[in-house]
Amino acid sequence: MKILVTGGAGYIGSILVPRLLEAGHEVSVIDNFLYQQTSLLDCCHDPKLTIARGDTRDRKLVEKHLRDAQYVIPLACLTGAPLCDRFPHEAQSIIVDALRLILELRRPGQRILYPTTNSGYGIGHEGVHCTEETPLRPVSLYGRLKVEAERLLLDAGDAVTLRLATAFGVSPRMRLDLLVNDFTYRAVNDRFIVLFEAHFKRNFIHVRDVARAFLHAMADFDRMKGQPYNVGLSEANFSKSELCEEIKKHVPEFYFVEAKVGQDPDKRNYIVSNEKIERTGYRPQVSLADGIRELVKGYQVLKRNHFANN
Numbered sequence: 001m002k003i004l005v006t007g008g009a010g011y012i013g014s015i016l017v018p019r020l021l022e023a024g025h026e027v028s029v030i031d032n033f034l035y036q037q038t039s040l041l042d043c044c045h046d047p048k049l050t051i052a053r054g055d056t057r058d059r060k061l062v063e064k065h066l067r068d069a070q071y072v073i074p075l076a077c078l079t080g081a082p083l084c085d086r087f088p089h090e091a092q093s094i095i096v097d098a099l100r101l102i103l104e105l106r107r108p109g110q111r112i113l114y115p116t117t118n119s120g121y122g123i124g125h126e127g128v129h130c131t132e133e134t135p136l137r138p139v140s141l142y143g144r145l146k147v148e149a150e151r152l153l154l155d156a157g158d159a160v161t162l163r164l165a166t167a168f169g170v171s172p173r174m175r176l177d178l179l180v181n182d183f184t185y186r187a188v189n190d191r192f193i194v195l196f197e198a199h200f201k202r203n204f205i206h207v208r209d210v211a212r213a214f215l216h217a218m219a220d221f222d223r224m225k226g227q228p229y230n231v232g233l234s235e236a237n238f239s240k241s242e243l244c245e246e247i248k249k250h251v252p253e254f255y256f257v258e259a260k261v262g263q264d265p266d267k268r269n270y271i272v273s274n275e276k277i278e279r280t281g282y283r284p285q286v287s288l289a290d291g292i293r294e295l296v297k298g299y300q301v302l303k304r305n306h307f308a309n310n
Contacts, residue, residue, distance in 0.1 A: 001025045001218075004069040006056040006098070007076030012115065014039035014172040016073070016211040021046050023215065028065045030056050030076070039172035056098045063105050071218060072112045074099055080177065081119075081140035081264075088141055095145040096152070103156050111225070112159040113217050115210070116150045118203060118230055119143045120163065124270025129237075131273045132163070132228050139267040150228060160217045160224045165203035165232030165272060167210055169291045170298040180204055180243065180288070184295040187247045187254040189303075196262040198241040203232035203272040206286035216282045229277040236288045237271035250292050 008017045008029030020027050028050040043049050054061045056076040078084050084091035121130040122137035138144045153159040168180030176185050186193045213231045244256040
């Protein structure tokens with residue numbers, strides 16, 4: 001199978017691309033290496049990998065690498081509310097306009113797997129799980145653009161969208177701005193954190209399980225196509241304070257306290273049901289506890305806080 005992955009050297013892509021190669025697929029990656037990452041160096045020996053350093057908004061470049069692809073996985077993105085708020089025009093062009101370009105250029109039969117975000121649910125209702133039928137009410141520009149992108153794809157057909165929970169875990173293109181990664185980093189290095197909106201809940205998923213979700217959607221595409229799917233750990237709908245309690249089990253010296261010092265630009269406060277994708281046979285394999293243990297170990301390696309998207 002020939003697969004085009006835009007943004008393939010990013011946090012998710014640098015986990016997913018090696019898995020696709022291991023499965024025997026031919027993979028073309030378009031990435032501008034915005035963060036000077038070296039995350040695909042260990043794959044360069046594989047003759048099935050092609051890397052194009054460039055912009056996913058470059059029509060000629062996309063057309064060249066899209067031509068023979070059977071699957072397209074558009075990961076290229078300005079990810080997160082703070083970054084999109086800082087660069088709104090770039091966010092629009094990378095998240096929505098580049099996707100329109102792919103839809104314009106793709107040939108009949110080419111399939112798209114797209115990661116959106118369950119932050120599109122915005123502010124939920126206490127005790128009520130958000131399902132794929134729950135109205136989308138994104139608060140931030142990032143959330144609104146991802147919802148628009150999902151709508152474009154589902155209207156166009158031959159696509160599956162994955163509404164990802166907040167990802168965590170070690171990746172070759174590490175991100176420390178993600179909530180579990182951030183809180184664990186602070187626990188290991190600072191031993192304390194001051195929380196705002198400590199009762200706000202959200203769902204979580206390990207980055208390796210995100211990669212597994214893409215592979216699962218490829219294997220079961222005909223049954224899943226044309227629909228969105230929440231992708232998260234069903235046992236990990238946690239508030240910030242509950243997350244800190246989990247981290248404290250692994251870093252006993254960790255101290256946390258709540259204060260009115262900020263607010264989430266996405267206003268993410270919801271619990272999520274992942275039952276729909278679980279009914280297709282998908283099951284995450286990495287628990288939150290396993291991910292925290294992995295991060296504690298990883299932070300013996302990473303000591304500089306420059307692995308972020310904001």
